[in-house]
Amino acid sequence: MERIERHACFGGWQEVWQHKSESLDCTVNFAVYLPPAAAEKKCPVLYWLSGLTCNEQNFITKANAQRYAAEHGVIIVAPDTSPRGDDVANDDAYDLGQGAGFYVNATQQPWAPHYRMYDYIRDELPALIEQHFPATDARAISGHSMGGHGALVLALKNPGRYRSVSAFAPIVAPSQVPWGEKAFAAYLGDDRDTWLEYDAVVLIAKAQEKLPLLVDQGLADNFLEEQLRTGLLEDACSKAGYPATIRYQEGYDHSYYFIASFIEEHIAHHAAALQG
Amino acid sequence: MERIERHACFGGWQEVWQHKSESLDCTVNFAVYLPPAAAEKKCPVLYWLSGLTCNEQNFITKANAQRYAAEHGVIIVAPDTSPRGDDVANDDAYDLGQGAGFYVNATQQPWAPHYRMYDYIRDELPALIEQHFPATDARAISGHSMGGHGALVLALKNPGRYRSVSAFAPIVAPSQVPWGEKAFAAYLGDDRDTWLEYDAVVLIAKAQEKLPLLVDQGLADNFLEEQLRTGLLEDACSKAGYPATIRYQEGYDHSYYFIASFIEEHIAHHAAALQG
Numbered sequence: 001m002e003r004i005e006r007h008a009c010f011g012g013w014q015e016v017w018q019h020k021s022e023s024l025d026c027t028v029n030f031a032v033y034l035p036p037a038a039a040e041k042k043c044p045v046l047y048w049l050s051g052l053t054c055n056e057q058n059f060i061t062k063a064n065a066q067r068y069a070a071e072h073g074v075i076i077v078a079p080d081t082s083p084r085g086d087d088v089a090n091d092d093a094y095d096l097g098q099g100a101g102f103y104v105n106a107t108q109q110p111w112a113p114h115y116r117m118y119d120y121i122r123d124e125l126p127a128l129i130e131q132h133f134p135a136t137d138a139r140a141i142s143g144h145s146m147g148g149h150g151a152l153v154l155a156l157k158n159p160g161r162y163r164s165v166s167a168f169a170p171i172v173a174p175s176q177v178p179w180g181e182k183a184f185a186a187y188l189g190d191d192r193d194t195w196l197e198y199d200a201v202v203l204i205a206k207a208q209e210k211l212p213l214l215v216d217q218g219l220a221d222n223f224l225e226e227q228l229r230t231g232l233l234e235d236a237c238s239k240a241g242y243p244a245t246i247r248y249q250e251g252y253d254h255s256y257y258f259i260a261s262f263i264e265e266h267i268a269h270h271a272a273a274l275q276g
Numbered sequence: 277m278e279r280i281e282r283h284a285c286f287g288g289w290q291e292v293w294q295h296k297s298e299s300l301d302c303t304v305n306f307a308v309y310l311p312p313a314a315a316e317k318k319c320p321v322l323y324w325l326s327g328l329t330c331n332e333q334n335f336i337t338k339a340n341a342q343r344y345a346a347e348h349g350v351i352i353v354a355p356d357t358s359p360r361g362d363d364v365a366n367d368d369a370y371d372l373g374q375g376a377g378f379y380v381n382a383t384q385q386p387w388a389p390h391y392r393m394y395d396y397i398r399d400e401l402p403a404l405i406e407q408h409f410p411a412t413d414a415r416a417i418s419g420h421s422m423g424g425h426g427a428l429v430l431a432l433k434n435p436g437r438y439r440s441v442s443a444f445a446p447i448v449a450p451s452q453v454p455w456g457e458k459a460f461a462a463y464l465g466d467d468r469d470t471w472l473e474y475d476a477v478v479l480i481a482k483a484q485e486k487l488p489l490l491v492d493q494g495l496a497d498n499f500l501e502e503q504l505r506t507g508l509l510e511d512a513c514s515k516a517g518y519p520a521t522i523r524y525q526e527g528y529d530h531s532y533y534f535i536a537s538f539i540e541e542h543i544a545h546h547a548a549a550l551q552g
Binding site for chain 2: 007008009010011014061062064066067218220249250251252253255256257258260261
């Protein structure tokens with residue numbers, strides 16, 4: 001494991017590390033923000049999952065989450081969104097292959113050998129973080145768009161693993177929308193029953209624990225109607241009696257300007273659960 | 277003039293506009309952040325000048341200044357760093373030509389026809405902003421690296437035009453450092469006397485007004501010793517009795533992580549002068 005970037009930031013350190021991942025069978029980067037408090041004690045960790053086309057850089061350069069992580073003493077880990085490299089299967093489209101791992105374990109060729117982002121995020125990365133950084137095992141998870149889908153699915157499928165979950169403009173029902181249908185057909189195959197294992201709206205109905213859940217969705221988001229369909233999550237939470245806070249923000253689009261505007265409240269949401 | 281981007285951001289709007297500049301004789305972009313207060317009244321304007329290789333995007337996507345501009349009711353205008361286009365002279369180096377205008381009016385070929393960033397920033401852009409946006413004529417100016425040089429020079433050469441000035445890691449003495457020597461030789465020619473018109477350390481000595489001046493410089497900045505040489509500005513201010521606040525920040529480098537960490541204090545510095 002090698003550190004490839006290190007920048008002072010809000011009194012702490014924004015770092016980027018590169019390592020050979022077992023789950024992904026390739027070399028990948030992840031970013032880690034160490035708040036000032038981490039110089040003196042172990043801190044809880046928020047995992048941030050990015051959206052389509054992103055890598056570990058987008059969140060750390062654009063969201064300004066470090067300010068609030070510094071205030072609350074929370075480490076933020078931002079992984080890449082897929083395996084990478086010349087030997088890793090890819091596709092010319094922006095919504096399949098490298099940059100578009102969808103946080104699943106692929107079962108189909110040519111994706112199965114490397115596309116195991118679900119295992120990477122759930123097991124390998126936290127083990128690495130808790131071994132090599134001043135991190136406790138108190139974990140929270142959040143993400144944007146495809147990463148919002150990932151955060152919801154990881155949290156809902158793994159009771160006891162996270163203390164809180166949130167999302168910006170998540171894909172809430174990948175089985176029912178074009179982005180998800182395309183990716184799941186490729187990674188998981190034609191049997192749609194296997195897709196339901198990675199579909200937040202389905203998983204909400206059978207959730208074994210109720211985590212603090214916060215979702216922000218912009219009303220000027222071009223993807224809202226066709227790809228994100230936040231209403232399906234509202235309905236599912238309502239039916240399941242899952243006490244989610246789902247907010248619609250007038251005028252906001254799908255960009256990092258939206259995330260930057262509300263990340264303070266998401267960090268506070270997670271800090272309360274992590275330190276409570 | 278055409279609006280090419282518009283995003284809700286901290287209750288206001290982050291916009292990018294494209295126009296045909298007379299000074300630059302080409303089409304260029306500029307970014308403008310309109311705080312919530314601008315929906316109801318005219319607001320003062322902070323001009324932000326970016327550094328080498330940047331365009332109008334870097335500051336608006338990475339610094340998170342919008343949060344503080346929203347709080348203080350300040351418009352932020354972030355222009356490009358040079359003229360652009362296939363018809364505009366260029367150089368393969370990152371520190372000359374497009375992306376490296378150095379905020380001067382070039383007198384030498386092939387640069388003279390388009391490289392007139394000094395006039396653009398001083399006259400054309402503010403006139404445009406004050407005509408087309410809810411902006412008062414209260415102006416402040418700031419910038420990073422090459423843009424810090426630009427901000428200092430614009431403020432020092434134009435008494436009455438700005439109410440305050442600040443800079444992150446500015447090139448304070450371009451006539452004495454490699455970046456400046458290369459650019460000034462190309463744009464202004466071999467007569468070094470002409471360079472002194474754009475050299476903050478020289479201009480401080482004959483400044484006709486004393487503006488509130490704030491400078492932050494990272495101590496882990498790789499360019500500090502050879503290119504930035506903040507100490508020369510300290511000496512010049514001290515000799516001239518110019519009451520500058522020049523701060524060195526332990527551990528911080530030349531990146532936007534440094535700017536993001538201290539931009540709140542710069543916005544507050546300008547807001548106090550603009551609204552005082």
